[in-house]
Amino acid sequence: MRISSHRWDLSPREAVALQKKLAGRVVRERRLGPVARVAGIDVGFCDGVARAAVVVLSYPELEVIDSVLATRPVTFPYIPGLLTFREGPVILDAMGKLGTVPDLLIFDGQGIAHPRRLGIASHIGLLLDLPSIGCAKSRLCGRHEEPCLERGCHILLIDHGEIIGEVVRTRSRVKPVFVSIGHRVDLSTGIEYVLACCRGYRLPETTRWADRLAAGKRL
């Protein structure tokens, strides 16, 4: 895969300007072919070092077929809305080591459900030009009603009148996740894959594996 990039050593103010510029390039329509490989991506931190994990699962079997790790010193603080500038660099390092090209990327974070419509799933999906979706454990912006308690129920996430994602119940009676378009996927398709990847857990198995690897545990 071709990895395009840009400078990452920006001030928060410059980072915001870059997000506004890149947001216009995000493709919100479905432009993906058959999905046979889904990747989960996550980053863990320890002693000033960021460790990114990418785990590729076969679809629909959801069996691990590849995984890579990458580490690099942390150079950017956590600032709501600027998460990509903290986790992006090490994620690109890991993606560069991947011997497989995923058909779909699932991120632990927002896609366009972001103040400037460029959450980490959209930003990285755009740089890799790969279909991606955001699957966050909590809300960054937007408002919503409570989705019903059964698995599969979902309700719109709206920000200033714009639909930016959906709050999805991946397990009955368990806290819902926030699904949003990353790049080259539509919302319905994104929800479809997130649900298809959740067999018994609240988060997709893709991000679950990546979570463990990034935290320094074993698969």
Added chain:
DNA sequence: GCGACAG
């Protein structure tokens, strides 16, 4: 000015 705030 006062909250809210992905990981």
Added chain:
DNA sequence: ATCTTGTCGC
């Protein structure tokens, strides 16, 4: 994200 014991529920 990460630091952390016991405890509640199925």
